[in-house]
């Protein structure tokens with residue numbers, strides 16, 4: 001997709017962080033936007049800001065874990081704009097810090113419902129339209145670390161992001177061979193300055209936190225705050241992502257210094273060695 005002017009771009013998790021930066025930059029390129037997020041107020045503020053700058057924006061607040069709502073959104077986006085050219089499945093949440101033994105079924109349903117089923121719900125209803133025209137593109141926000149290794153204290157997130165990159169690879173292979181082809185990009189950010197630490201505020205009401213005491217070790221919270229303070233800006237991640245979509249590249253690797261993680265998993269598996277990284281402190 002060389003030119004975004006007039007193209008219709010769907011972005012999930014658009015109200016904050018990387019999604020918001022993607023919306024702002026694509027609006028500046030002249031794209032028409034279909035935005036969704038679970039946070040109604042921040043989404044409405046963004047819609048008003050972008051519309052004020054002259055962008056054509058359709059926005060709706062709902063939970064991307066809800067397939068019926070996702071289908072209704074897709075129907076309404078297609079009837080509003082007439083088509084869709086780019087879908088960016090970006091919404092994500094985490095229970096980072098919670099040891100596996102403390103996780104409830106609601107934690108698993110929430111994180112996989114948002115990060116895995118949310119990706120499927122974002123893409124599936126638009127696939128026939130995307131595949132029925134020239135120049136369509138799909139992007140999935142995976143993770144530069146957790147798509148390539150399971151780290152301690154982040155079980156549901158790592159499971160969801162491994163699944164997300166796997167689905168992106170499948171789509172890449174299938175849709176490169178389709179006629180006409182559809183481009184696929186996997187956005188794999190390292191630590192990024194966003195509002196990710198507020199994930200818990202985005203739990204849908206039907207999947208409440210069942211923990212009776214704080215399951216996150218305080219030392220882990222301190223460590224995470226330090227790591228997060230060092231993150232790349234969401235603007236920079238969005239800039240690199242839009243370049244990759246423009247150039248039809250699969251990988252967006254914002255922190256190439258993390259490359260040894262994917263390499264280690266591949267090498268360990270090929271040699272049938274125990275996992276060499278992903279342990280606390282490694």
Ligand SMILES: NC(=O)c1ccc[n+]([C@@H]2O[C@H](COP(=O)([O-])OP(=O)(O)OC[C@H]3O[C@@H](n4cnc5c(N)ncnc54)[C@H](O)[C@@H]3O)[C@@H](O)[C@H]2O)c1
Pocket residue numbers: 012013014015016017018019036037038039062063064065090091092093114141142143144188189190191192193194195196197198199202231234
């Ligand atoms: N921030 C990082 O360090 C980092 C690193 C790697 C990958 N990522 C991934 O980047 C993507 C964007 O996250 P971010 O870093 O911009 O964080 P963010 O929390 O600022 O943005 C995520 C957005 O998703 C929305 N959201 C959450 N649950 C939702 C739901 N059920 N339905 C609809 N919207 C929902 C949130 O309200 C928020 O606006 C996520 O998939 C995340 O996993 C982030």
